[in-house]
Each structure stands twice: as C-alpha cells, then as structure tokens.
Amino acid sequence: MAVRRPDLRIEALAPHHDRSGFSCGIDSLDRYFRTQAGQDVRRKANGVFVLVEPDRPDVVLGYYTLCATGLPHGDVPVAARKHVPRYPLVSAILVGRLAVCEARQGQRLGAMLLADAVRRTYATVSTVGASMLVVDAINERAAAFYEGNGFLRLPDSLRLVLPMDVIKGMVKS
Ligand SMILES: CC(C)(COP(=O)(O)OP(=O)(O)OC[C@H]1O[C@@H](n2cnc3c(N)ncnc32)[C@H](O)[C@@H]1OP(=O)(O)O)[C@@H](O)C(=O)NCCC(=O)NCCS
Numbered sequence: 151m152a153v154r155r156p157d158l159r160i161e162a163l164a165p166h167h168d169r170s171g172f173s174c175g176i177d178s179l180d181r182y183f184r185t186q187a188g189q190d191v192r193r194k195a196n197g198v199f200v201l202v203e204p205d206r207p208d209v210v211l212g213y214y215t216l217c218a219t220g221l222p223h224g225d226v227p228v229a230a231r232k233h234v235p236r237y238p239l240v241s242a243i244l245v246g247r248l249a250v251c252e253a254r255q256g257q258r259l260g261a262m263l264l265a266d267a268v269r270r271t272y273a274t275v276s277t278v279g280a281s282m283l284v285v286d287a288i289n290e291r292a293a294a295f296y297e298g299n300g301f302l303r304l305p306d307s308l309r310l311v312l313p314m315d316v317i318k319g320m321v322k323s
Pocket residue numbers: 174175176179247248249250251254255256257258259260261262286287288289291292294295298
C-alpha cells in the first residue's frame with residue numbers, strides 16, 4: 151500500500167480549496183468536483199478528500215469521495231465471498247470518484263489517495279460496519295489501476311471490490 155508522504159497532505163474538502171482550477175481530463179469528474187462536491191459535503195451525501203502540498207494549500211492535486219452503499223450478494227466476486235456474510239445486500243463503502251490532476255498523473259498520487267481511502271474506511275467500520283470497499287471504474291485503464299492496487303474485479307464488469315479482511319491485512323502490515 152502506498153505510504154504517506156511528508157510533502158503531501160490529504161484532508162477534507164473545505165472552502166479554501168480551489169475547485170474551479172482542477173482538471174483530470176475526464177469531464178464528468180472535473181464537473182463534479184467544480185460544481186457538486188461542495189454541496190455534497192454540506193449535505194453529508196459524500197465525504198470528499200483532497201490532496202494538497204502544505205505550502206500551496208489551496209491547489210488541489212487530486213480528490214476522492216466516499217459514501218455508504220449496498221451490494222447484492224450475487225455481485226460479490228467469487229474470490230471475495232468467503233470474506234462476506236450471506237445477506238442479500240452486503241454493506242459496503244463506495245469510492246464514488248477518484249481523480250488526479252492531469253499534470254501529476256502517473257506519479258503514484260492516485261495510489262496514495264486510494265491508500266488513504268482504504269485507511270479511512272478501516273477507521274470507520276468499527277462504528278458503521280461495512281464488508282468491503284467498492285468502486286465502479288470509469289474505463290479499462292482506471293480498472294487496471296484499481297486491480298494494480300489489490301482490488302478484485304467482477305467478471306465482465308468495471309466494478310471492483312476490496313473485502314474488509316484484505317483491507318485489515320493491508321492496514322496492519
Ligand atoms: C486513474 C488515476 C486516478 C490514477 O492515478 P495516478 O496517480 O495517475 O496513478 P498511479 O501513478 O498511482 O498509478 C499508475 C497506474 O494507474 C493506471 N492509470 C490509469 N489512468 C492513468 C493515467 N491517466 N495516467 C497514468 N496512469 C494511469 C495505470 O495502470 C498505471 O499503471 P502503469 O504505470 O503500470 O501503467 C489518474 O490517472 C486519473 O485521475 N485519471 C483520470 C481520471 C480517472 O480515470 N479516474 C478514475 C475514476 S474510476
């Protein structure tokens with residue numbers, strides 16, 4: 151799992167962060183961050199977390215969102231089924247969006263954001279339980295990124311999951 155870096159900080163989205171200047175190259179993710187993320191935070195619809203450099207605290211290098219969700223048991227990959235209870239709907243935390251600004255892609259910042267999402271999820275599940283982290287990748291390249299970071303992919307789908315047992319192992323190692 152990507153390590154924390156002293157020259158970078160991940161924090162909750164706040165009014166001083168510049169949302170209008172963020173661009174990752176995927177329109178829907180840029181539009182969400184510029185126009186919707188602030189309202190989602192106010193309404194508690196999503197947790198939104200941003201990556202910044204401490205000496206330029208308003209410039210957002212990347213962001214991700216977290217919210218609660220449920221997954222039909224049939225949508226849990228076979229390899230993950232032994233880790234989850236047999237309820238019709240399996241509790242989960244959704245990484246709804248994750249993006250790194252175009253200029254900084256390919257420098258492991260996405261891996262760092264994802265590791266933060268994993269740690270943050272693990273820190274909350276003793277209070278509000280969830281059996282896995284889930285993500286719907288936007289395209290094949292993004293799916294490869296999640297697979298490279300330990301997520302299991304559902305067959306014929308862009309949905310990937312990370313079971314809580316695996317998360318526990320990652321966080322404790
Ligand atoms: C996907 C994304 C978050 C990955 O973050 P990143 O910091 O660029 O990725 P990392 O440096 O941690 O990891 C690199 C791996 O990510 C994958 N990747 C996916 N999109 C990429 C991109 N545009 N640039 C570079 N790597 C990308 C590759 O598999 C790459 O592995 P490789 O080096 O073996 O080719 C980022 O590239 C991005 O924001 N892309 C546009 C928005 C997007 O697709 N978001 C995902 C929504 S589900």
